[in-house]
Amino acid sequence: MDEIRLIEVKEEIHADNKVVAEKLRDRMAAEKTFLLNLMSSPGAGKTTLILKTIETIKDDLRMGVIEADIDSIVDAEKVAAAGIEAIQLRTGGFCHLDASMVEKGLNGLDLSVLDMVIIENVGNLVCPAEFDTGAIKNVMILSVPEGDDKPLKYPLMFSVCDVLLVNKIDYLEASDFNMTALNERVLALNPDIKIFQTSSKTGQGIEDWAAWLREATTTFIR
Protein backbone atom coordinates (compact mmCIF):
# COMPACT_ATOMS: atom_id res chain seq x y z
CA MET A 1 0.00 0.00 0.00
CA ASP A 2 2.80 2.44 -0.65
CA GLU A 3 2.22 3.59 -4.19
CA ILE A 4 1.51 7.23 -5.00
CA ARG A 5 -1.17 8.16 -7.44
CA LEU A 6 -1.22 11.64 -8.83
CA ILE A 7 -4.48 13.32 -9.83
CA GLU A 8 -4.47 16.69 -11.55
CA VAL A 9 -7.42 18.81 -10.42
CA LYS A 10 -8.65 22.07 -11.79
CA GLU A 11 -11.07 24.62 -10.52
CA GLU A 12 -14.59 24.09 -11.71
CA ILE A 13 -16.77 26.82 -10.32
CA HIS A 14 -19.42 25.06 -8.29
CA ALA A 15 -22.08 27.35 -7.00
CA ASP A 16 -23.26 24.14 -5.40
CA ASN A 17 -20.04 23.26 -3.55
CA LYS A 18 -22.09 22.97 -0.37
CA VAL A 19 -24.39 20.43 -2.07
CA VAL A 20 -21.42 18.36 -3.28
CA ALA A 21 -19.96 18.55 0.25
CA GLU A 22 -23.20 17.36 1.87
CA LYS A 23 -23.41 14.42 -0.56
CA LEU A 24 -19.82 13.52 0.27
CA ARG A 25 -20.64 13.49 3.98
CA ASP A 26 -23.60 11.17 3.31
CA ARG A 27 -21.32 8.90 1.30
CA MET A 28 -18.72 8.81 4.09
CA ALA A 29 -21.43 7.89 6.60
CA ALA A 30 -22.62 5.08 4.31
CA GLU A 31 -19.03 3.87 3.77
CA LYS A 32 -18.27 4.24 7.50
CA THR A 33 -15.12 6.22 6.74
CA PHE A 34 -14.27 9.30 8.78
CA LEU A 35 -13.00 12.28 6.75
CA LEU A 36 -10.77 14.92 8.33
CA ASN A 37 -9.71 18.20 6.67
CA LEU A 38 -6.36 19.53 7.95
CA MET A 39 -5.47 23.16 7.20
CA SER A 40 -2.64 25.58 8.10
CA SER A 41 -0.15 28.12 6.78
CA PRO A 42 2.73 26.83 4.69
CA GLY A 43 5.35 25.31 6.95
CA ALA A 44 3.21 24.95 10.08
CA GLY A 45 3.96 21.23 10.11
CA LYS A 46 0.95 19.49 8.53
CA THR A 47 2.82 16.63 6.87
CA THR A 48 5.07 15.90 9.85
CA LEU A 49 2.07 15.93 12.17
CA ILE A 50 0.21 13.54 9.86
CA LEU A 51 3.24 11.21 9.95
CA LYS A 52 3.30 11.35 13.77
CA THR A 53 -0.44 10.72 13.88
CA ILE A 54 -0.10 7.73 11.53
CA GLU A 55 2.65 6.31 13.76
CA THR A 56 0.40 6.65 16.81
CA ILE A 57 -2.87 5.22 15.50
CA LYS A 58 -2.17 3.06 12.46
CA ASP A 59 -2.41 -0.14 14.53
CA ASP A 60 -5.94 0.83 15.67
CA LEU A 61 -7.44 2.38 12.53
CA ARG A 62 -6.99 1.87 8.79
CA MET A 63 -5.94 5.19 7.32
CA GLY A 64 -5.58 6.89 3.94
CA VAL A 65 -4.27 10.35 3.11
CA ILE A 66 -5.16 12.82 0.37
CA GLU A 67 -2.35 15.31 -0.16
CA ALA A 68 -3.02 18.59 -1.92
CA ASP A 69 -0.10 20.40 -3.42
CA ILE A 70 0.32 23.03 -6.03
CA ASP A 71 3.21 21.54 -7.85
CA SER A 72 5.12 18.81 -6.00
CA ILE A 73 4.51 15.27 -4.76
CA VAL A 74 7.01 15.33 -1.85
CA ASP A 75 4.33 15.09 0.85
CA ALA A 76 2.60 12.05 -0.67
CA GLU A 77 5.98 10.37 -1.02
CA LYS A 78 6.64 10.84 2.70
CA VAL A 79 3.23 9.47 3.66
CA ALA A 80 3.55 6.51 1.30
CA ALA A 81 6.95 5.76 2.81
CA ALA A 82 5.14 5.36 6.15
CA GLY A 83 3.14 2.54 4.59
CA ILE A 84 -0.12 4.45 4.19
CA GLU A 85 -2.13 4.76 1.00
CA ALA A 86 -1.66 8.28 -0.34
CA ILE A 87 -3.29 10.15 -3.20
CA GLN A 88 -1.62 13.31 -4.43
CA LEU A 89 -3.92 16.00 -5.79
CA ARG A 90 -1.88 18.48 -7.79
CA THR A 91 -3.86 21.71 -7.92
CA GLY A 92 -1.68 23.50 -10.49
CA GLY A 93 -1.55 26.85 -8.75
CA PHE A 94 -4.97 26.67 -7.20
CA CYS A 95 -5.09 27.86 -3.60
CA HIS A 96 -7.56 25.51 -1.87
CA LEU A 97 -9.54 22.30 -2.23
CA ASP A 98 -13.28 22.15 -2.81
CA ALA A 99 -15.62 19.20 -2.34
CA SER A 100 -15.45 17.99 -5.94
CA MET A 101 -11.64 17.89 -5.84
CA VAL A 102 -11.79 15.86 -2.62
CA GLU A 103 -14.33 13.57 -4.28
CA LYS A 104 -11.83 12.88 -7.08
CA GLY A 105 -9.24 11.98 -4.45
CA LEU A 106 -11.64 9.70 -2.57
CA ASN A 107 -12.54 7.94 -5.81
CA GLY A 108 -8.89 6.91 -6.01
CA LEU A 109 -9.02 5.16 -2.62
CA ASP A 110 -10.77 1.93 -1.63
CA LEU A 111 -12.96 3.34 1.14
CA SER A 112 -14.36 -0.07 2.04
CA VAL A 113 -11.05 -0.92 3.72
CA LEU A 114 -10.43 2.48 5.35
CA ASP A 115 -11.70 3.79 8.70
CA MET A 116 -10.37 7.28 8.13
CA VAL A 117 -9.03 9.58 5.43
CA ILE A 118 -7.04 12.70 6.28
CA ILE A 119 -7.05 15.52 3.72
CA GLU A 120 -3.95 17.72 3.83
CA ASN A 121 -5.26 20.93 2.32
CA VAL A 122 -3.14 23.56 0.48
CA GLY A 123 -0.96 25.60 2.89
CA ASN A 124 -3.01 28.79 3.20
CA LEU A 125 -5.03 30.41 6.02
CA VAL A 126 -7.39 32.29 3.71
CA CYS A 127 -9.04 30.41 0.84
CA PRO A 128 -9.34 26.89 2.36
CA ALA A 129 -11.47 28.35 5.19
CA GLU A 130 -14.09 29.42 2.65
CA PHE A 131 -14.67 26.04 0.99
CA ASP A 132 -16.48 23.11 2.56
CA THR A 133 -14.50 20.02 1.52
CA GLY A 134 -17.13 17.54 2.68
CA ALA A 135 -15.04 16.61 5.72
CA ILE A 136 -16.72 15.45 8.92
CA LYS A 137 -14.34 17.54 11.04
CA ASN A 138 -12.05 20.48 10.28
CA VAL A 139 -8.73 20.84 12.07
CA MET A 140 -6.16 23.61 11.78
CA ILE A 141 -2.55 23.87 12.85
CA LEU A 142 -1.07 27.13 14.10
CA SER A 143 2.67 26.87 14.71
CA VAL A 144 4.23 28.90 17.51
CA PRO A 145 6.66 30.83 15.23
CA GLU A 146 3.67 32.26 13.32
CA GLY A 147 2.68 34.28 16.36
CA ASP A 148 -0.29 34.60 18.73
CA ASP A 149 -1.99 37.36 16.67
CA LYS A 150 -3.17 35.08 13.87
CA PRO A 151 -6.80 34.78 15.14
CA LEU A 152 -7.06 38.58 14.71
CA LYS A 153 -5.89 38.34 11.12
CA TYR A 154 -7.47 35.12 9.85
CA PRO A 155 -10.66 34.93 11.95
CA LEU A 156 -12.66 32.78 9.52
CA MET A 157 -10.15 29.93 9.66
CA PHE A 158 -10.29 29.84 13.47
CA SER A 159 -14.10 30.03 13.32
CA VAL A 160 -14.70 27.06 11.00
CA CYS A 161 -12.44 24.55 12.78
CA ASP A 162 -13.45 21.94 15.34
CA VAL A 163 -9.89 21.52 16.62
CA LEU A 164 -6.84 23.79 16.83
CA LEU A 165 -3.41 22.22 17.18
CA VAL A 166 -0.92 24.77 18.51
CA ASN A 167 2.15 23.09 17.04
CA LYS A 168 5.94 23.42 17.33
CA ILE A 169 5.58 24.21 21.05
CA ASP A 170 9.27 23.25 21.29
CA TYR A 171 9.84 26.79 19.93
CA LEU A 172 7.95 28.40 22.86
CA GLU A 173 11.07 29.17 24.85
CA ALA A 174 12.80 30.97 21.95
CA SER A 175 9.66 32.98 21.15
CA ASP A 176 7.46 35.67 22.70
CA PHE A 177 4.31 33.69 21.88
CA ASN A 178 1.63 34.31 24.53
CA MET A 179 -0.45 31.14 24.92
CA THR A 180 -3.00 32.80 27.21
CA ALA A 181 -3.62 35.61 24.72
CA LEU A 182 -3.88 33.07 21.89
CA ASN A 183 -6.44 30.96 23.76
CA GLU A 184 -8.54 34.03 24.59
CA ARG A 185 -8.50 35.23 20.97
CA VAL A 186 -9.42 31.82 19.61
CA LEU A 187 -12.20 31.13 22.13
CA ALA A 188 -13.70 34.58 21.51
CA LEU A 189 -14.15 33.56 17.86
CA ASN A 190 -15.09 29.95 18.49
CA PRO A 191 -16.04 28.94 22.05
CA ASP A 192 -16.55 25.27 21.09
CA ILE A 193 -13.13 24.69 19.54
CA LYS A 194 -10.92 22.05 21.14
CA ILE A 195 -7.29 23.20 21.55
CA PHE A 196 -4.28 20.89 21.83
CA GLN A 197 -0.63 21.90 22.22
CA THR A 198 1.64 19.65 20.16
CA SER A 199 5.22 19.16 19.04
CA SER A 200 6.05 16.64 16.35
CA LYS A 201 9.70 17.01 17.33
CA THR A 202 9.38 16.09 21.03
CA GLY A 203 6.13 14.14 20.69
CA GLN A 204 4.47 16.31 23.34
CA GLY A 205 0.68 16.42 23.07
CA ILE A 206 0.52 13.93 20.18
CA GLU A 207 -1.10 11.22 22.34
CA ASP A 208 -3.88 13.61 23.47
CA TRP A 209 -4.60 14.73 19.91
CA ALA A 210 -4.50 11.12 18.65
CA ALA A 211 -6.93 10.11 21.41
CA TRP A 212 -9.38 12.79 20.23
CA LEU A 213 -9.04 11.60 16.63
CA ARG A 214 -9.45 7.94 17.58
CA GLU A 215 -12.59 8.77 19.57
CA ALA A 216 -14.08 10.98 16.82
CA THR A 217 -13.45 8.29 14.23
CA THR A 218 -14.78 5.33 16.21
CA THR A 219 -17.90 7.32 17.15
CA PHE A 220 -18.51 8.13 13.49
CA ILE A 221 -17.92 4.67 12.03
CA ARG A 222 -19.65 2.74 14.81
Add this chain to the structure above:
Amino acid sequence: MDEIRLIEVKEEIHADNKVVAEKLRDRMAAEKTFLLNLMSSPGAGKTTLILKTIETIKDDLRMGVIEADIDSIVDAEKVAAAGIEAIQLRTGGFCHLDASMVEKGLNGLDLSVLDMVIIENVGNLVCPAEFDTGAIKNVMILSVPEGDDKPLKYPLMFSVCDVLLVNKIDYLEASDFNMTALNERVLALNPDIKIFQTSSKTGQGIEDWAAWLREATTTFIR
Protein backbone atom coordinates in the same frame (compact mmCIF):
# COMPACT_ATOMS: atom_id res chain seq x y z
CA MET B 1 1.85 61.52 9.95
CA ASP B 2 0.55 58.84 12.28
CA GLU B 3 -3.10 58.53 11.38
CA ILE B 4 -4.56 55.33 9.97
CA ARG B 5 -6.99 55.41 7.14
CA LEU B 6 -9.00 52.33 6.38
CA ILE B 7 -10.11 51.51 2.85
CA GLU B 8 -12.42 48.58 2.18
CA VAL B 9 -11.55 46.88 -1.10
CA LYS B 10 -13.46 44.23 -2.98
CA GLU B 11 -12.57 41.94 -5.81
CA GLU B 12 -13.40 43.35 -9.19
CA ILE B 13 -12.46 40.84 -11.83
CA HIS B 14 -9.93 42.62 -14.02
CA ALA B 15 -8.96 40.64 -17.05
CA ASP B 16 -6.76 43.66 -17.58
CA ASN B 17 -4.94 43.55 -14.22
CA LYS B 18 -1.65 43.58 -16.10
CA VAL B 19 -2.71 46.78 -17.91
CA VAL B 20 -3.65 48.49 -14.63
CA ALA B 21 -0.32 47.33 -13.17
CA GLU B 22 1.68 48.75 -16.08
CA LYS B 23 -0.13 52.09 -15.78
CA LEU B 24 0.64 52.14 -12.06
CA ARG B 25 4.34 51.61 -12.78
CA ASP B 26 4.29 54.52 -15.27
CA ARG B 27 2.61 56.68 -12.63
CA MET B 28 5.20 55.76 -9.99
CA ALA B 29 8.00 56.64 -12.43
CA ALA B 30 6.35 60.01 -13.09
CA GLU B 31 5.85 60.61 -9.35
CA LYS B 32 9.38 59.40 -8.60
CA THR B 33 8.08 57.06 -5.90
CA PHE B 34 9.45 53.54 -5.60
CA LEU B 35 6.83 50.82 -4.98
CA LEU B 36 7.76 47.56 -3.26
CA ASN B 37 5.47 44.54 -2.88
CA LEU B 38 6.27 42.40 0.18
CA MET B 39 4.80 38.88 0.32
CA SER B 40 5.06 35.86 2.66
CA SER B 41 3.14 33.22 4.58
CA PRO B 42 1.15 34.35 7.60
CA GLY B 43 3.50 34.89 10.51
CA ALA B 44 6.78 35.00 8.57
CA GLY B 45 7.46 38.43 10.03
CA LYS B 46 6.41 40.97 7.36
CA THR B 47 5.20 43.72 9.73
CA THR B 48 8.13 43.43 12.12
CA LEU B 49 10.59 43.48 9.23
CA ILE B 50 8.89 46.59 7.82
CA LEU B 51 9.23 48.26 11.23
CA LYS B 52 12.94 47.36 11.37
CA THR B 53 13.40 48.64 7.81
CA ILE B 54 11.64 51.91 8.66
CA GLU B 55 13.92 52.33 11.68
CA THR B 56 16.99 51.83 9.47
CA ILE B 57 16.15 54.07 6.51
CA LYS B 58 13.54 56.62 7.55
CA ASP B 59 16.18 59.33 7.96
CA ASP B 60 17.32 58.81 4.34
CA LEU B 61 14.04 58.21 2.50
CA ARG B 62 10.46 59.35 2.98
CA MET B 63 8.31 56.24 3.34
CA GLY B 64 4.67 55.21 3.28
CA VAL B 65 3.12 51.80 3.89
CA ILE B 66 0.02 50.11 2.48
CA GLU B 67 -1.12 47.29 4.74
CA ALA B 68 -3.44 44.61 3.41
CA ASP B 69 -5.40 42.63 5.91
CA ILE B 70 -8.49 40.51 5.75
CA ASP B 71 -10.16 41.78 8.84
CA SER B 72 -7.94 43.69 11.27
CA ILE B 73 -6.03 46.96 11.38
CA VAL B 74 -3.36 45.89 13.88
CA ASP B 75 -0.48 46.09 11.37
CA ALA B 76 -1.30 49.64 10.22
CA GLU B 77 -1.53 50.71 13.85
CA LYS B 78 1.99 49.42 14.49
CA VAL B 79 3.39 51.17 11.42
CA ALA B 80 1.62 54.44 12.25
CA ALA B 81 3.03 54.23 15.77
CA ALA B 82 6.50 54.28 14.15
CA GLY B 83 5.61 57.68 12.68
CA ILE B 84 5.05 56.51 9.11
CA GLU B 85 1.97 57.22 7.03
CA ALA B 86 -0.03 54.00 6.77
CA ILE B 87 -3.08 53.04 4.74
CA GLN B 88 -4.99 49.94 5.74
CA LEU B 89 -6.67 48.01 2.94
CA ARG B 90 -9.22 45.66 4.44
CA THR B 91 -9.84 42.94 1.86
CA GLY B 92 -12.85 41.32 3.59
CA GLY B 93 -11.78 37.71 3.11
CA PHE B 94 -10.01 38.25 -0.17
CA CYS B 95 -6.71 36.42 -0.44
CA HIS B 96 -4.41 38.78 -2.36
CA LEU B 97 -4.05 42.32 -3.69
CA ASP B 98 -4.38 43.25 -7.34
CA ALA B 99 -3.22 46.43 -9.07
CA SER B 100 -6.53 48.27 -8.75
CA MET B 101 -6.64 47.65 -4.99
CA VAL B 102 -3.10 48.99 -4.69
CA GLU B 103 -4.14 51.98 -6.79
CA LYS B 104 -6.90 52.75 -4.26
CA GLY B 105 -4.33 52.63 -1.47
CA LEU B 106 -1.90 54.89 -3.35
CA ASN B 107 -4.71 57.39 -3.97
CA GLY B 108 -4.93 57.78 -0.21
CA LEU B 109 -1.26 58.79 0.09
CA ASP B 110 0.44 62.04 -0.99
CA LEU B 111 3.01 60.52 -3.35
CA SER B 112 4.61 63.91 -4.06
CA VAL B 113 6.24 63.78 -0.60
CA LEU B 114 7.14 60.08 -0.62
CA ASP B 115 10.27 58.37 -2.02
CA MET B 116 8.97 54.90 -1.41
CA VAL B 117 5.81 52.94 -0.59
CA ILE B 118 5.95 49.41 0.79
CA ILE B 119 2.90 47.21 0.18
CA GLU B 120 2.42 44.50 2.81
CA ASN B 121 0.41 41.93 0.85
CA VAL B 122 -2.00 39.38 2.39
CA GLY B 123 -0.16 36.55 4.18
CA ASN B 124 -0.34 33.81 1.56
CA LEU B 125 2.25 32.06 -0.66
CA VAL B 126 -0.23 31.16 -3.40
CA CYS B 127 -2.58 33.83 -4.73
CA PRO B 128 -0.41 36.97 -4.31
CA ALA B 129 2.21 35.40 -6.60
CA GLU B 130 -0.34 35.32 -9.43
CA PHE B 131 -1.30 39.01 -9.40
CA ASP B 132 0.90 41.86 -10.58
CA THR B 133 0.34 44.69 -8.06
CA GLY B 134 2.10 47.33 -10.15
CA ALA B 135 5.13 47.25 -7.84
CA ILE B 136 8.60 48.05 -9.18
CA LYS B 137 10.15 45.17 -7.23
CA ASN B 138 8.72 42.07 -5.55
CA VAL B 139 10.20 40.75 -2.31
CA MET B 140 9.26 37.68 -0.33
CA ILE B 141 10.04 36.55 3.18
CA LEU B 142 10.56 32.90 4.04
CA SER B 143 10.99 32.35 7.76
CA VAL B 144 13.25 29.56 8.97
CA PRO B 145 10.52 27.72 10.94
CA GLU B 146 8.54 27.25 7.69
CA GLY B 147 11.22 24.89 6.39
CA ASP B 148 13.65 24.67 3.48
CA ASP B 149 11.24 22.72 1.24
CA LYS B 150 8.97 25.67 0.44
CA PRO B 151 10.48 26.40 -3.03
CA LEU B 152 9.37 22.87 -4.04
CA LYS B 153 5.82 23.57 -2.93
CA TYR B 154 5.27 27.23 -3.89
CA PRO B 155 7.56 27.59 -6.93
CA LEU B 156 5.69 30.50 -8.54
CA MET B 157 6.21 32.76 -5.51
CA PHE B 158 9.97 32.13 -5.55
CA SER B 159 10.03 32.68 -9.33
CA VAL B 160 8.34 36.09 -9.40
CA CYS B 161 10.42 37.74 -6.67
CA ASP B 162 13.50 39.93 -7.07
CA VAL B 163 14.61 39.43 -3.48
CA LEU B 164 14.20 36.64 -0.93
CA LEU B 165 14.64 37.46 2.75
CA VAL B 166 15.31 34.29 4.74
CA ASN B 167 14.01 35.62 8.03
CA LYS B 168 14.01 34.53 11.68
CA ILE B 169 17.52 33.13 11.28
CA ASP B 170 17.74 33.34 15.08
CA TYR B 171 15.69 30.08 14.92
CA LEU B 172 18.38 28.31 12.83
CA GLU B 173 20.00 26.59 15.79
CA ALA B 174 16.71 25.16 17.06
CA SER B 175 15.74 23.93 13.60
CA ASP B 176 16.87 21.43 10.96
CA PHE B 177 16.63 24.08 8.22
CA ASN B 178 19.27 23.45 5.53
CA MET B 179 20.38 26.81 4.11
CA THR B 180 22.47 25.23 1.34
CA ALA B 181 19.52 23.14 0.14
CA LEU B 182 17.25 26.19 0.31
CA ASN B 183 19.63 28.30 -1.75
CA GLU B 184 19.99 25.57 -4.37
CA ARG B 185 16.21 25.11 -4.66
CA VAL B 186 15.57 28.84 -4.95
CA LEU B 187 18.33 29.52 -7.47
CA ALA B 188 17.18 26.60 -9.63
CA LEU B 189 13.82 28.38 -9.97
CA ASN B 190 15.17 31.91 -10.18
CA PRO B 191 18.92 32.36 -10.84
CA ASP B 192 18.69 36.17 -10.64
CA ILE B 193 17.07 36.40 -7.21
CA LYS B 194 19.01 38.21 -4.48
CA ILE B 195 18.97 36.37 -1.14
CA PHE B 196 19.52 37.99 2.27
CA GLN B 197 19.48 36.27 5.65
CA THR B 198 17.75 38.42 8.27
CA SER B 199 16.54 38.46 11.85
CA SER B 200 14.31 41.25 13.09
CA LYS B 201 14.99 40.03 16.62
CA THR B 202 18.81 40.26 16.56
CA GLY B 203 19.04 42.81 13.73
CA GLN B 204 21.32 40.48 11.76
CA GLY B 205 21.28 41.16 8.01
CA ILE B 206 18.91 44.14 8.27
CA GLU B 207 21.64 46.62 7.24
CA ASP B 208 22.46 44.62 4.09
CA TRP B 209 18.81 44.38 3.08
CA ALA B 210 18.24 48.08 3.85
CA ALA B 211 21.28 48.96 1.71
CA TRP B 212 19.77 47.05 -1.22
CA LEU B 213 16.42 48.82 -0.74
CA ARG B 214 18.07 52.25 -0.43
CA GLU B 215 20.05 51.63 -3.63
CA ALA B 216 17.02 50.32 -5.58
CA THR B 217 14.94 53.31 -4.49
CA THR B 218 17.52 56.01 -5.19
CA THR B 219 18.25 54.47 -8.62
CA PHE B 220 14.54 54.51 -9.46
CA ILE B 221 13.73 58.03 -8.24
CA ARG B 222 16.93 59.68 -9.52
